[in-house]
Amino acid sequence: MSRVVREERHGRRFLLTPNLARGTRVYNEELVLRGGVEYRTWDPFRSKLAAAMLKGLPEDVIREGDRVLYLGTSTGTTPSHVSDIVGETGLVIGVEFSARVAREFVENVARKRNNVIPYVEDARDPSKYNVAKVDVVYCDIAQPDQTEIALENCRAMLKPGGTLLLVVKARSIDVLKDPRVVFGEEVKKLERAGLAVTSVIELSPFEKDHALVAAKLAA
């Protein structure tokens, strides 16, 4: 079961995750109470994973207790919600190689959440943070060769039967090609590597020319 809650307010659908670090915020999200539990609103315009879930990605791709390898945490917006979702029994290994943006991630997310382990490292070298096998690899690093990088990380750390969630930004791979062509090519790469692609979700209107690709490793 997923801990993500769906709601609708003023005709707008949005998501909530139960706040693991009670009383604290990570960005300018709202804190709301539902049945005595504190939740944080999850903004699909600021988080591609939230956008994907609103556009049809099943919420249970990440469950309570899961271990997640998160590549490209940036300042920690999405990782903080993933930390909410996997809860105390789960784990988020967060990798970000730019020390400047990692600072906010470490201060506002990793320090305050026991289930987050931060690494200021390059996602090209999983040996630096290969501390546990994971159920999910989430990759959002906006590099031209990020699919290869994601696959490398899956080989190193993803459990059999585990899931890869890959954010594809068409423009950072090829500026000139039609985004759909780019998405198709990245999907082929995953399939050639032996993963089964389960969905390709375009993120408009939340993000332009972005897609989230979900794929499964054979059990």
Next chain:
Amino acid sequence: MSSEGTQGNLDEVRRRSLQAAEEAIRAASSRPDLHLVQAIQALDDADKFLNITATRAAEWYGLHFPELTQMVQDNVALCRIVLSAGKREGLTPELLQGRGFTEKKVEAILTARDRSKGGDISDEDLARVRALASLAVEISGNRDKLNEYVEGAMKRIAPNVREVAGATIGARLMAKAGGLDRLAMLPASTIQILGAEKALFRALRTGARPPKHGILFQHEAVHAAPKWQRGKIARTIANKIAIAARVDYYRGTEEASIRSGLDKRLESIREKYKEPPPRQPERRERPQRRDGDRDRRQKHRRR
């Protein structure tokens, strides 16, 4: 079962990772770019200072041996000779050969020594000249070390800017902007004329043409180009520097495509604007039209 991933173990892993991450963040927040900005300014200071002291030493020694000043154009090389030779008579063939002069040059200098029209120099005067020469040689050594530092630091901190602009020009742009973060936020149009602020403000005041380039004039591709291409080339390079600075600041990795894209663009400008534009009829506001480099020449005269 391996112990990897058990809960107690992971708590310990987390404690250590947090520490390492904070360490990495602290190291990055020491702002190496601001040290680089100081270094490039120290390098430019050293060049000025070197020029002043070496020129003075050469001129002073010239009272004693004017022919040598003529024959050795590099003032720092001259200072080295003065330091080891002292008076004219001290200039031996061995000493000159040791300094890497050709056989012919050594011959010429020795002949000049024997027929010099220069006056005598007292021990006290010579001591002062030598002290000055020694200062110049020391500054020169320091200058070379600073230059090496700037090269190395640019490679680490702004590899893409270095690829496009070169280490010293890139560092000077960074200094003008006030750091890599600020340079990464500047629009290309501002980067194009960084260092030509005076000309720009005068242009705004008087309605004269704005400058086409500032620090970027020092870029080989700009100053080696025919005059009518320079503005376009400076704009192209500024565009690439703007992209490069952002990649360096936000991503920190080197990207070969930035440089190769620049080379292609420059090639097509050179091809397309091969011929000078047809001469424009003289315009009345002509005397006000000064661009950056012309302005610099003008400045000394007006003072």
